[in-house]
Amino acid sequence: MNQKVVCFGEIMLRLSPVGYQRFTQAHSFDVVYGGGEANVAVSLANYGIPVEYVTRLPKNEIGDACIMSLRQFGVGTSQIVRGGDRMGIYFLEMGTMQRSSKVIYDRAGSSISSIEPGMIDWNKVFDGATWFHWTGITPAISKGLAEVCLEAVKIAKAKGLTVSCDLNYRAKLWKWGKTAQEVMPELVSYADVSIGNEEDAEKVFGIHAPGADITSGKVDGDMYRAVAEALVAKFPNLQQVAITLRGSLSASHNTWSGLLYDRQNVYLAPIHQITHIVDRVGGGDSFGAGLIYGLLTYQNDPQKTLNFAVAASCLKHSIFGDVNLVSVAEVEQLMKGDASGRVSR
Known part of the structure; x- marks a missing residue:
């Protein structure tokens, strides 16, 4: 497959108590x-797409x-910039049943937070690439990162790359002086594909689904058509809007589905019952990766693209860690x- 994807953002060291300990x-x-x-x-x-990951890491x-952990999965690391003092850390306490998971960040002063425009040669990075992916976490970290992200999307669009953005609103991270509501509109104006969960559009752009109640355990996909249409109206450059639909019955039992809007039609995926969650961190990221894979591979089949993204991210909930280690065949x-889970012999 003659496609190359570039992803840009912060990678952290994750520390979790063993099992479900507090x-x-x-x-x-x-x-x-x-x-x-x-x-x-x-x-x-994992899906066989050539991919280059760009970040800044300490030289230690x-x-x-x-x-090395990225390389073992086949991710390109040649464009990673080295410098700064430390890698960001986050601590994760795994929730179960009615007890929620908890995250504590220790990422202030991380190497990537002190990045500045000009440190990354984006023309070199994008050489031979067809797709650029970033998330709303990146510009939340620091003023410099927001500026570098804007630098990247401008060059990516000028070079004809498809740009995808996962809105990924994290209220705890927006502390450097500007809000997501001030920064994100310009950045998203360069995106062709928007990805988010049922709350992101509301938190960042004030666009909400009327009557939605995610805490009830039931998420009606039809309610989110209005959200997708409003995003396209606000950002006419968007060609696809994808929304993950998670119903939370407990920390261990969720329903999982998704919606895709392509400016003409709305597609809804089947609803998966995830009755025992091993690790939900990275669920949205695995959906985004599945969507990108589908858009590159099933180019004329939006329903199949969405179904792949939802099935891939459903499977992620069975895997410990941030990353989704499943194959195309399993998805x-x-x-x-x-969905039998029978032993494969």
Whole structure:
């Protein structure tokens, strides 16, 4: 497949108490690496899509270990910039049943937060690429990152790349002086594809689905057609708007589906019952990666594209860690309706 995707953003060291222990019980932590755009890159590499991941990491052994973890999944790392003092960390306490998961960030002063325009040669990075992916987490981290992200999307569009954005609103991160409502509109104006969950458009742009109640455990996809249409009206450049639809019955039991709007039609995916969640972190990223794969592979079949994205992200909930380590064949098996989980011999 003659396609190359570039993903840009922060990757962090994730530390989690073993199993479902609380922070106050922990005597050891499981270590993985993850971040919104890096998670997308790993999924795409698993699907056979050439992918380059761009970030800034400290020039020390922790940065080296992170790069090695990306390489083991087949992600390109040649454009990673080295510098700064530290890698960002986040602590994750895994919730279960009626107890929610908790995240504590320790990412202030990370290497990528001090990045400035001109540090990345975007013309070189985008050489031979056809797609650029970023998320709303990136410009939230610092003024410099917001400026570098704007630099990237402008060059990507000038070079004819398709640009996708996962809105990914994180209220805790917008602390550098401007709000998401001030920064995101200009950045999203360069996007061809918008990805988000049922709350992102409301938190960032004030666009909400009338009558929606995600805490009821039921999410009606038809309610979100208005959200997709409003996003396209606000950003006429958008060619596709995708929305994940999660109904939360408990921390262990969710329903999972999605919506895709292509400026003409709305497509809804089947609803999957996820009755035992192993790890929900990265669920939205795995949806985004599945959507990108589908748009590149099933170019004339929006329904199949959406079904692949939803099935892939459904499977992610069965995998510990941030990244989705499933194959195309496994996703397509679930798309066909085989959710039996029978042993493959």
